[in-house]
Amino acid sequence: MSDLLKLSLTDVSGKLKAKEVSASELATEAVEACKAAQPALNAFTAFDEDKTQAMAKAADERLAKGEGGLLEGVPLAIKDLFAVEGVDTAASSNILKGFKPTYESTVTAKLWGEGAVFVAKTSMDEFAMGSSNETANTGPVVNPWKVSGGNESLTPGGSSGGSAAAVAADLCFGATGTDTGGSIRQPASFTGTVGVKGTYGRTSRWGVVAFASSLDHPGPFAKTVKDSAVLLQAMSGHDPKDSTSLPNAVPDFVAACGQSVKGLRIGVPKEYRVDGMPEEIEKAWQQGIDWLKAAGCEIVDISLPHTKYALPAYYIVAPAEASSNLARYDGMRYGNRVDGVDLTDTYEQTRAAGFGHEVQRRIMIGTYVLSAGYYDAYYLRAQKVRTRILEDFTQAFDKVDAILTPSAPSAAFALGSKSDDPIAMYLNDVFTVTANLAGVPAMSVPAGLDSQGLPLGLQIITRALDEETMFKVGAAIEDSAGFTHKAAKWW
């Protein structure tokens, strides 16, 4: 295999436009690399080589005429939550096993509209509920990274673990993910990749299997900050089919990368220094602060006082919305059916057989908090706490332009090490979930390796609609970090 797959999206785009490589060759190489890695990484759930080749051929024809979009000929992997027409889309759940959408999600349609080429669907936690990719119906994805000198299998994070692993292992040039509580940023941090979610509503949710509608943010994984800006640019924009899709014009995210951060005020929230956080995370954070200071930023201590309430609020809002969204899986119009003695029994057997334990647990919590008499005490209160969390951000952004925090409270952990304790697993999202509740843009950028040789990410959060500042700061961190480490190939 050539080294083409190791290039960044931006660099390979240049080679495609210069006709140094054809989209068809590149697509073949990417599919072969994904398939070769599959037995070890288990990152993929479906391929469709005819589709891949047809898209690549069409891209080559446009490139030959000197035409082509932002992503012309670039192979991308797609999280199994996005409907891709004619390709198995199961949200890594048995209840949707074999489901082939007859329509295309808006986000993937936009990517194909810019000339991107489909490579594979990627594995994820079932219905995006998880932080380790262990709840997938096809089994856990394995992180390409291992502890130096070790051989234990680590989680790539979740829920978008397959996409993160695929990008980290250089099997494609970018991938889609969705972030409901941290499902892009935490796996990005665990795999040394860049992961972004824009402002809530920047990317359309239409055709994305719904988890928690008020929190779901589609976004990209990439190898570099600039690549992630190109991808988010292509994915963003108003969609009349999603009533929460922002009508605002999409700024030039790509142009923001590399612009000076001199004079920007960077907030460092004291509430993100949590008990039991490894010293190395603290060190990486301080390093990030020092880099930005050296680049001319002003560092400001800030307070986001409601931070500790974000996860408990999330674990009301997300299960409540999920229990409602997942009511549609009744085995009647699509998905799998288990026949029972009567209609109710059919529903109950279908759902018990089709959903895994974590999904059932969350449906149960959601059903309980929405049940008669509890709505005000739980859901309504949580939505009010959410307003408090947004107010924290609004007040902070009076004083600062961006907020810098660690992306996750640990580096990648061993598969199986947290699966018995739901709350320990939920705590993975302690730094990321606030941005979902408040709907503000946030990204994770690789900052360095810990003493075990595992990547650590830093998170940048900015005002709603101000992804440009996020990309500016992200690019500055990337530039200072000079993170060029790759997982040593074992797959």
Place this chain on the structure above:
Amino acid sequence: MSVTADDVRRIARLARLAEPEDRVDALVGELNGILNWIEQLNEVDVEGVQAMTTPVAFPLPMREDKVTDGGIRDKVLANAPKSDEGFFVVPKSVE
């Protein structure tokens, strides 16, 4: 507030999930663990606070009330577990 085995059976029924009896005890423990953890939200002063809707306020989009899609019966039925002659086939629901 704590959840009992009967509550778990009732919630499972509401959620249309056939929970096997041997899962009930485990679920009582798991749900109580999570619900107790969530209780800390009671510490937050939410007096007079509006429930969150969106970070970027814009009016709910309206569109003209006309048919913009349709005529795709076979596509709609394509993923049905059971269908026949252009219809979904479902268990009998009215006696």
